[in-house]
Amino acid sequence: MIRLEGVWRTYRVGDGEVHALRDVTLEIAAGEHVALIGPSGSGKSTMLHIVGCLDRPTRGKYLFEGREVGALSEEERSLLRRNRIGFVFQFFHLLPRLSALGNVELPMLFAGTPADERRARATQALEAVGLAQRATHRPDQLSGGERQRVAIARAVVMNPAVLLADEPTGNLDRHSALEVMDLLESMSRRGLTLVVVTHDPAIAERARRVVRMADGEIVTTVNS
Amino acid sequence: MRFLDLLRFAAGALRGHRLRTALSVTGVAVGIAAVVTLTALGEGARQYVIDQFAALGSSLLIVFPGRVETTGGPPFGGVTHDLTIDDYRMLARLSRVRRSAPMAVATERVRYGDRGRDVPVLGTTADFALVRRLEMGSGTFLPAGDPDQGGNEIVLGLTVANELFRGENPLGRIVRVGPWRFRVVGVLAPRGQSLTFNLDEVVFVPVSTAMRVFNRSTLFRILVDVRMRDELALAKRDVEALMRERHRADDVTVITQDALLAAFSSILNALTLALVGIASVSLAVAGVGIMNVMLVSVTERRAEIGLLKALGALDRQVLAAFLAEAVLLAVMGGLAGLAIGAGAVRVFVGIYPSFPASPPAWAVAASLALSLAVGVGFGVWPARRATRLDPVAALARR
Numbered sequence: 335m336i337r338l339e340g341v342w343r344t345y346r347v348g349d350g351e352v353h354a355l356r357d358v359t360l361e362i363a364a365g366e367h368v369a370l371i372g373p374s375g376s377g378k379s380t381m382l383h384i385v386g387c388l389d390r391p392t393r394g395k396y397l398f399e400g401r402e403v404g405a406l407s408e409e410e411r412s413l414l415r416r417n418r419i420g421f422v423f424q425f426f427h428l429l430p431r432l433s434a435l436g437n438v439e440l441p442m443l444f445a446g447t448p449a450d451e452r453r454a455r456a457t458q459a460l461e462a463v464g465l466a467q468r469a470t471h472r473p474d475q476l477s478g479g480e481r482q483r484v485a486i487a488r489a490v491v492m493n494p495a496v497l498l499a500d501e502p503t504g505n506l507d508r509h510s511a512l513e514v515m516d517l518l519e520s521m522s523r524r525g526l527t528l529v530v531v532t533h534d535p536a537i538a539e540r541a542r543r544v545v546r547m548a549d550g551e552i553v554t555t556v557n558s
Numbered sequence: 559m560r561f562l563d564l565l566r567f568a569a570g571a572l573r574g575h576r577l578r579t580a581l582s583v584t585g586v587a588v589g590i591a592a593v594v595t596l597t598a599l600g601e602g603a604r605q606y607v608i609d610q611f612a613a614l615g616s617s618l619l620i621v622f623p624g625r626v627e628t629t630g631g632p633p634f635g636g637v638t639h640d641l642t643i644d645d646y647r648m649l650a651r652l653s654r655v656r657r658s659a660p661m662a663v664a665t666e667r668v669r670y671g672d673r674g675r676d677v678p679v680l681g682t683t684a685d686f687a688l689v690r691r692l693e694m695g696s697g698t699f700l701p702a703g704d705p706d707q708g709g710n711e712i713v714l715g716l717t718v719a720n721e722l723f724r725g726e727n728p729l730g731r732i733v734r735v736g737p738w739r740f741r742v743v744g745v746l747a748p749r750g751q752s753l754t755f756n757l758d759e760v761v762f763v764p765v766s767t768a769m770r771v772f773n774r775s776t777l778f779r780i781l782v783d784v785r786m787r788d789e790l791a792l793a794k795r796d797v798e799a800l801m802r803e804r805h806r807a808d809d810v811t812v813i814t815q816d817a818l819l820a821a822f823s824s825i826l827n828a829l830t831l832a833l834v835g836i837a838s839v840s841l842a843v844a845g846v847g848i849m850n851v852m853l854v855s856v857t858e859r860r861a862e863i864g865l866l867k868a869l870g871a872l873d874r875q876v877l878a879a880f881l882a883e884a885v886l887l888a889v890m891g892g893l894a895g896l897a898i899g900a901g902a903v904r905v906f907v908g909i910y911p912s913f914p915a916s917p918p919a920w921a922v923a924a925s926l927a928l929s930l931a932v933g934v935g936f937g938v939w940p941a942r943r944a945t946r947l948d949p950v951a952a953l954a955r956r
């Protein structure tokens with residue numbers, strides 16, 4: 335499903351170079367639940383962005399469902415993100431002017447889904463995260479945990495193959511964090527491939543595989 | 559992405575910044591209102607002039623002595639003949655001519671008792687009133703009859719009558735022009751400026767009397783009212799042929815009223831366009847305002863743009879979304895400007911009812927097209943900046 339072969343991601347900073355990823359090789363099978371951990375600056379987000387087709391390797395090969403992403407056009411990668419990949423961010427990234435329902439409808443808006451189908455699917459997705467009653471609320475009328483659940487509904491409403499979460503509980507209290515993780519895991523149990531970046535060991539432990547990074551490299555992989 | 563969804567999405571974004579939206583809409587509205595108002599006034603001026611000419615009768619030929627040449631020097635060895643009352647008589651007999659009126663003009667002092675006033679004295683015939691569509695306030699115009707038989711009747715313009723008689727009834731009174739005595743037979747209804755003369759401030763006497771008083775042998779011009787409007791060119795040729803035969807030279811000029819009108823009209827058109835050009839400057843300023851607002855918006859909404867890209871929005875969809883915002887701003891401004899402009903014109907017409915100002919249809923269409931163009935033209939660059947944002951950087955929280 336996901337296959338990185340000798341991937342480097344190098345940033346030019348002034349005259350020097352920063353290697354955010356160094357020679358990373360990793361394979362993730364469909365339906366797996368993987369946690370990415372490591373100190374700040376170790377390259378976790380960079381890796382997630384490459385896996386999510388938001389960024390491309392400077393060197394090396396990245397294959398998503400057998401296609402080499404580096405060779406795809408901008409538009410083809412957009413379509414991959416639209417149809418195959420869902421993102422969940424630490425800071426939710428909900429549009430403040432839209433209701434919860436409107437935010438969940440957003441990916442379908444750009445996909446050209448007809449309005450009534452959009453509404454039905456978004457409502458269903460909100461139900462699945464337990465927020466059907468909050469559909470008309472705007473983000474500033476929701477708690478942090480509720481916002482993240484809206485974001486998860488938005489991430490899965492297009493029925494993606496992969497769900498990528500960058501510190502999804504980083505801004506939440508213990509209780510909401512557990513709720514959000516329960517939700518993500520329930521999605522994973524239904525066959526969704528799940529990759530979660532986290533600083534929280536308790537949350538990392540819940541994954542079937544824990545990949546530890548340091549200084550742009552994978553240092554250990556622990557299967558449980 | 560569906561077009562209506564795109565518009566709704568853009569409108570939603572604009573609603574998020576009401577004040578900013580209102581200000582940039584106002585900018586465009588002022589520009590468009592200026593365009594609409596100024597074209598309406600320019601068109602009004604043109605229409606006003608056309609109406610003035612129409613009041614003269616649109617089937618008019620004007621004959622005057624001398625040749626207005628656009629090429630070459632004066633006719634070689636040519637003598638410019640006088641334009642005489644006999645010329646007028648023969649002209650009036652042409653089959654395509656309905657009626658005709660000679661004009662002799664000089665400024666003379668007209669006196670009644672101890673009051674006097676220097677006014678243009680027009681020597682003509684009874685037909686002048688018909689050719690120029692004069693209306694009488696009281697009495698009659700000059701009597702019909704043999705133009706060579708100069709009587710001593712005089713017709714006064716309204717202002718002249720009021721100044722000389724101060725409320726007294728002028729009919730039947732004797733006024734003096736130089737040493738000559740004239741009997742007042744009529745006073746014109748108010749008419750105002752008409753082409754060369756203010757008809758309120760002239761007096762009329764029979765043409766042959768006038769030539770004697772002025773000690774002149776040539777007419778100032780001959781007005782010719784053509785029977786059929788579409789035979790104007792033919793009639794003009796008839797007149798020229800007749801005069802060539804009588805004078806054995808091309809020594810008169812015949813112009814049609816249309817030629818005059820076309821000249822005036824093109825001058826006024828140029829004026830209108832100049833006004834529009836000036837108004838367009840304010841529109842350009844408004845466009846820069848839109849560009850500024852959109853640039854601020856793109857900078858402020860980096861995270862939103864990054865998110866849209868992460869959700870799979872294509873670059874051209876992001877471009878379309880931001881362009882739609884700019885175009886919405888401009889078109890709302892355009893519509894508001896049209897309304898304001900139309901209101902301003904209405905107020906103006908309320909104050910000056912005789913001025914036929916109304917925004918021409920082309921100006922309305924052009925303003926809307928222009929505001930659309932401003933939206934697209936000044937919105938493209940900010941929108942392109944939005945599409946060029948790197949989603950990873952845009953999503954990063956700083």
Ligand SMILES: Nc1ncnc2c1ncn2[C@@H]1O[C@H](COP(=O)(O)OP(=O)(O)OP(=O)(O)O)[C@@H](O)[C@H]1O
Nearest residue numbers: 345347352353354373374375376377378379380381
């Ligand atoms: N645009 C960039 N330009 C230069 N260097 C960058 C850029 N983005 C990331 N880096 C560098 O790449 C390295 C990896 O960054 P990354 O964001 O992947 O770390 P991370 O593991 O997600 O850290 P954190 O836990 O703090 O989120 C860091 O050293 C960072 O400074």
Ligand SMILES: [Mg+2]
Nearest residue numbers: 378379380500
């Ligand atoms: Mg990170």
